[in-house]
Amino acid sequence: MPHRRNALTPEALAMVDAIARTGSFAAAAREMGKVPSALTYSVRQLEDALDVLLFDRSSRQAQLTPAGTELLVEGRRLLQEMDAVANRVRRVAGGWETELSISLDDIVSPTTMFELIETFSGLCTGDGEAGSGGGTRLRLRNDVLAGTWEALVHGQADLAIGVAGDFANPGGIQLEPLGHVDFVFCVAPHHPLAGAPDPLTPDCLLQHRAVAVADTAQRLTPVTVNLLPGQDVLTVPSLRLKLEALLRGLGCGYLPEPLVRPHLDAGHLVAKRGPRGDRPVALHYAWRGDRSGLGLGRALRWWLDQLAKPKTREALLHRQAGRLPG
Known part of the structure; x- marks a missing residue:
């Protein structure tokens, strides 16, 4: 029987997490590239080592016992901390990070982002030779709502741009305002x-399908915005597909004003007053580390320097095409 400490490996914690998320041993085995029998054997070894039962096998789905739930919660925290330590060691040792992962909320202007990437790619290394961000590879993620915050908290991203909402900070994460965006119903x-009197009432909206963008969070509680209980919903994976659905008359909903302005001006869409009004949404950018930037990699510091510029923040939220303001 393996020692308890030796049994609690990152692989074992990730295995428990996969089973809990997917709801079955078979689904978790597919996700992890294992056969179900091997996964079942690994779980039994872990249970033997800890001398506890982690899953209630009396039901058809893999249900966590109280002990299993505790291991899941603490295991996720440990995996998060491991990722954080690995990232910090890499930054301290290398100066320029080997890779920088950026989580972009769907609301961020892709045009502005790629212009920033062009500038970053033209940076020089310390000895003056041309390089691609000092040799740092960029990895972009497209996330929505709580998914942007989750990517940063769980070590899948080094920088998150477009964080919305008031999420619990596990510690060590810094947030700065990115700006406000108006949303138009x-x-x-x-x-x-289109011909209904303003403002639209909840009773009126319940008779019509809403179009919503799916939250990409898998571990945190997904955020649901501006949906009424019992309302028919068409769920799409991005704001731009939501725009397409609205243009086709497949439903109604809120969209960022910069994204829909050309279509409103052209008469392809009609602005209405929704029940919540047109209150702006506050967005942030966030990273792991202190405000002084000590211990941060050079690539991350470069991106934070760009985000500190008001014109850059304005362009990231309010421009869909054209050049970055000088």
């Missing part, structure tokens, strides 16, 4: 709500 001109 809109429908196609041929949609029944």
Whole structure:
């Protein structure tokens, strides 16, 4: 029987997490690239080492016991801390990070982002030779709502741009304001709500399908915004697909004003007053580390320097095309 400490490996903790998320041993085995029998054997070894039962096998789905739930919660925290330590060691040792992962909320302007990447790619190394961000490889993620924060908290991203909402900070994460974005409730001109009197009431909206963008969070509780209980919903994976659905009259919903402005001006969409009004949404950018930047890699510091510029923040939120303001 393995020692308890030796049994609690990152692989074992990730295995418990996969089973809990997918709801079955078979689904978790597929996700991890294992056969179900091997996964079942690994779970039994872990249970023997800890001398506890982690999963209730009396039901068809893999249900965690109280002990299993505690291991899941603490295991996720440990995995998060391991990722944080590995990232810090890499930054301290190398100066320029080998890789920098950036989580972008779907609201961020891709045009502005790629212009920043062009500038970053033209940076020089310390000895003056041309390089790609000092040799740092960039990895971009597209996340939505709580998924942007989750990517940073769980070590899948070094920098998160477009964080919305008031999330619990586990410690060590810094946030700075990115800006505010107005959201407009809109429908196609041929949609029944186009001629309805403003403001639209909840009773009126319940009779029509809403179009919503799916939260990409898998571990945190997904965020649901501006949906009414019992309302028919068409769920799409991005704001741009939501825009396409609204243009086709497949539903109604809120979209960022910069994204829909050309379509409103052209008459392809009609702005309506929704129940919550047109209150702006506050967004942030976030990273792991102290405000002084000590211990941060040079690539991350470069991106934080760009985000500190008001014109850059404005362009990231309010421009869909064209050049970055000088």
